[in-house]
Amino acid sequence: MVSIATRHNINISGQPDGQPIVFAHGFGCDQNMWRYVAPQFEHEFRVVLFDHIGAGNSDLSAYDPQRYSSLSGYAGDVVAICTELELRDVVFVGHSVSAMIGVLAAAAAPELFTKLVLVGPSPRYVNDDDYVGGFSAEDISDMLESLESNYLGWSSAMAPVIMGRSDRPELGKELTESFCRADPFIARQFAQVTFLSDNRADLPHVVTPTLVLQCANDVIAPVSVGKFVRDRMPNASMVMLDATGHCPNLSAPEVTAAAIEQFVRRSTLALQ
């Protein structure tokens, strides 16, 4: 059995005795999404980065279509990572779909987490009666088609380049061609699981202090959805980021990091 550190390409930096802060990437890319944000926490925290199974430099052979047929499989991985690394008082920062993965992990193992930061969360992407997720069911099949069109560029000749990285761990720090590229089968299932998920009912059960980081112009997770998450979670606040798009961790890393740091400090003081 490959170790969990290898399976998830776990990279730990910062203070060995510091409070752990775990960054989880969303659908599409990998832990490199945090490369402008995570370093800003290294002076004080124990910074943990990882790839979801099927993404980045994770162990693709660990991908089990059954396990990953719902977000709870991914949430189970987050709990396993925290448990195996013996992390306590974890600050979990989840981007995009990993926001809900964090909610599910905190619901399953609330003792592990002291704070949740949800960047661009959406508990449901597809509209449902009065709920406006932002997408219709047709939009999601359109998106899957868009994925397939673009995976025409993912030929089997590229597979060795991407998978061969597992024996070159130093590349974990270096960007490679594999960023935002994944096995088409896995990407398709992850896309379906992500965009057809409905975690609205899970929100009220998570009492962990939570910060929703919302971008002003996010076409994937609109402001109304961010507010929905804040209102349904018993202990959540929201900060609007002056950033466009769904990836403030890339487009506005400084304000993103500042908002996270402020929230983490404030709630630490409040706890004391």
Place this chain on the structure above:
Amino acid sequence: MTSSGGEVFEGFYEALVDDDAEQLYDRAPCGYLSTTPDGTITKANQTFLTLTGYDRGQLIGQMRFAQLLSAGGRIYHETHYAPMLRMHGQAHEIAFDIVHADGSRLPVMVNSVLERDPHGAPTIVRTAVFDARVRREYERELLRAKQRAEESEARATALARTLQQTLIPPIPPVIPNLDVAAAYRPAGDGSEVGGDFYDVFQIGIDDWVVAIGDVCGKGVGAAVVTSLVRHTLRAATVQNAEPSKALRALNHVLRGQHDTNRFCTVVLLRLRRARGEWTGTVSCAGHPLPLLRQSNGALRAVGKPGALLGVVDAPHLHDAQISLLPGDTLLLYTDGVTEGRSGKNFYGEERLAAAAARSLDSAEALTSAILNEVLEFQAGKPRDDIAVVVIRAPV
């Protein structure tokens, strides 16, 4: 310079002068966009406007590139394209659908580069947009063909698996007053049946037939012949009391098959019980002789070696009589057991004899002990099929 050379030069000069920067931009053979790092459109050439049906005024400073895309494309833009552009400084050959001003969809192929200021801060995104209607239709055809191919492959695999299940030798029946067990393990990872087989079936009261054999080759081709051999043996043993005659009948069938040149080895044993004791007649066609372990611990091969089947029209075959006294054990096996290899070493007859000599209290225990030992010897991946049948007369 010749006069014709002069004409070429003049044409060259006109092309050079007339195709100024403005024309190069506006009438480029691709749509050309500039945007802020967050995607707000700052410039668009005439080709882009013609392709998409928008006025400059509707786009410049009014819309972000992502807003021109279909909903699915917007998701891809946010989850893949924008991160790649930000991290790599470029994104190539990205397929999008732009929603035309009239609502129709325009498949395009997009290349983008990100410009940065001297401090590394992103300043401008430049995007070339190529009309990809014909190409996309062709790609859709390819995708459909790939999906069809995958579906038919899945069907073929399912069918093959189902058929293979029917070719695996059955669990032997319970024989009154006799302890029988058998094991079968195909070569390799065990997923594909091959040429080894065994069979145990009844002719009459206290009258049974045990067969074990090996059709040359592996895989489905061998398995099909194996199936023929098993069924032929069942019919032939009903008509022929002596095993050698039944084997000759099988040889006749194999020789008569035009579509196969496969040969096989068989041990055929007719077992009868009279006055409480089991006796047998055994005939061996090119197959390892069965081992008889007597209750006093003595171990010997029984039967006389005979010829392979399916090679010549009149193979030399013999019948030999054996007694299976209370406590005696008869072991039938295929060469996948003794020729199991670990590096240069064979599992061999000595190891088999040692395994058979150990006193195990049931046919089942001896069968699985031998199978496990042979598999272990080959690190779980046998090169050849393995079949074992153990018959034990109760004390």
